[in-house]
Amino acid sequence: MKIRRFYGKDMREALKQVKDELGDDAVIMSNKKLNDGVEIVAAYDKEPTISTKRTAPVTTSAPKQRVSSTPTLSEIIGDSGPDSLRALLEKQIHAKEASSQSTQSAPERPKPQGVNGQSHAVKPQQTPQMSASHAPQQNDALNEMRQELASLRNVLQFQVAGLLQQDKGRNHPLHGYLTNKLQKMGISQALANEVVSYTPAQTDERQAWLFLLRLLANRIQIEESNLLMTGGIAVLMGPTGTGKTTTVAKLAAQAAQKYGAENVGLITIDSYRIAAYEQISTYARIIGCSVKKAQNAEELSDLLFQFRNKRLILIDTAGFGQRDVRLIKQLETLKQSTTANIRSYLVMQANCQYQVMQQTISAYKQISLQGCIFTKLDECYSLGEAISAAIEHKLPVSFITDGQKVPEDLKVADAKFLITSAAKLYKKHVLIHTSDNSLNNAAVAV
Incomplete structure (x- = not known):
């Protein structure tokens, strides 16, 4: 042919x-x-x-x-x-x-x-035979080209962002320096850029740094009337291992010292953790207050009715991660309670990663949060992450804990104390001239 x-x-x-x-x-x-x-x-x-x-x-x-x-x-x-x-x-x-x-x-x-x-x-x-044989090869080639283009785009975006950051640092060197300090302190990049933009033009580095710390302190929301002042019904929830039960015991002990043990009641709905009821009942026996256990929303409503004459009622919950499906069931149990005016508090570790705090707050915001309680401040090397999460989500801070002692290691939240503690941790663990590791490396280099 x-x-x-x-x-x-x-x-x-x-x-x-x-x-x-x-x-x-x-x-x-x-x-x-x-x-x-x-x-x-x-x-x-x-x-x-x-x-x-x-x-x-x-x-x-x-x-x-x-x-x-x-x-x-x-x-x-x-x-x-x-x-x-x-x-x-x-x-x-x-x-x-x-x-x-x-x-x-x-x-x-x-x-x-x-x-x-x-x-x-x-x-x-082409004939159908040729098209069928070459189609997979063409698709693979197209996919490879798309991946290469996507990689090039990401690299270019990174380079452009770096050039913009360098240009900003050249035009406003003080702003770039302060932004870097805030990020090393744990403050998120978005919040650091926002507060640095308010820095006065005619100021030196130290005055600008003190201005930023005061500005951050003003941005932190503190609960005006805490549980120990007003009493009422409060439920403490949060991920596992954050210290909810210990915090409940600290609040109950301080309330018993202020109002008497007979005016404090404890309820636990933690039916998942082994010996959860035994732990809180031990605290209640030491304090001298009443403690009960609820399995569902109906039992919780009955117990709240029994404790209606008490000044402060604290509800302890099971710890679930933000991706745990059992969390939804627990939140639904609290929503179905017929008792009005239950104040919800989110208990979070202050030494958590910033992304973990963001996801935790988003997951527990399915019900209205009255505020949050930061625990384990004594284990932190940085406080900027907790401060950033509270400011960005406009979540009031109610209490902070910095140890295991009951009831001493529980304090009412204070914005100035949080910012001062964050600055001290930055100076102690991040600055080059105060870091032991950097000193050792410098000695080895010499």
Whole structure:
């Protein structure tokens, strides 16, 4: 099977060239409309017999630019063409069917269509076999190109962000220095950029640093009336290991010292942790107050009715992570309680990662939070993360704990104390001239 191309000004002239050159047995593979004519691809099995009536082929140079859409043969010559042309096309179909076995070896040969009012020629394209074999390779290549483009975009974004940061540092060196100090103290980048933008223009580094610390202290919300002052019903919730039960015991002990043990009641709905009730009952026995256990919302409502005459009622809950499905069930139990005015407090470790605090607050905000309690301040190397989470979520801070002693290690939250503690931790553990590790490395280098 051999293939030749013919060019003509129109379809009739090109078909005439095919008939004169290859004879009636030639098979038209495809046709394509060009800017200055028509191109026909024809195939033949044997050398054609040269006709004495053959005219010189019209050679036209292939155009540089081709039209993307290919009209059909009927659109070019119309259905009013000569009968000899229609007969020629029908004869080509019969010839193709007769030589189907020999033409299977030609991969680019398309399957011709009928001629009843339709064009015999098709757009030049790959056969289904070739398309099926090359499709996975093309998809893999496209996916690889997309991944490379995405990687380049990420790198460019990182470089542009770095250039912008360098430009900002050159234009406002003091702002860049203060932002870096706040981030090392644990303050989130967004909050650090926000507060630094308020720095007075004409000021030195020390005055600007003190101004930022005072500004952060003013941004921290502190609960105006805490539990020990007003009493009422409060539920303490939070992830596991944050010290909820110990905090409940500290609050109950301080309330018993202030109002008397008979005016304090404890309730636990922690039915998951082993010996949870035994632990809180031990604290209640030492303090001298009443303690009960509730399994569901109905029992909780009954116990709250029994304790209705007490000044302070504290509810201890089971510790669940923000992704634990049992957390939703516990929150629903609290929502279904018929007792009004239950104040909810979120207990969080002050030494947690910033992202963990963000996710925890978002998960427990399904119910209205009255405030939060930061625990384990004595185990912190940085307080900026807790401060950032409280400021950004506008969550009031009620109490802080800094040890295991009951009830001494519980304090009413104070914004100035939190900022001062954060600055001291930064100076002690982050600054180069106060870091033991940096001093050791410097000695080794010398």
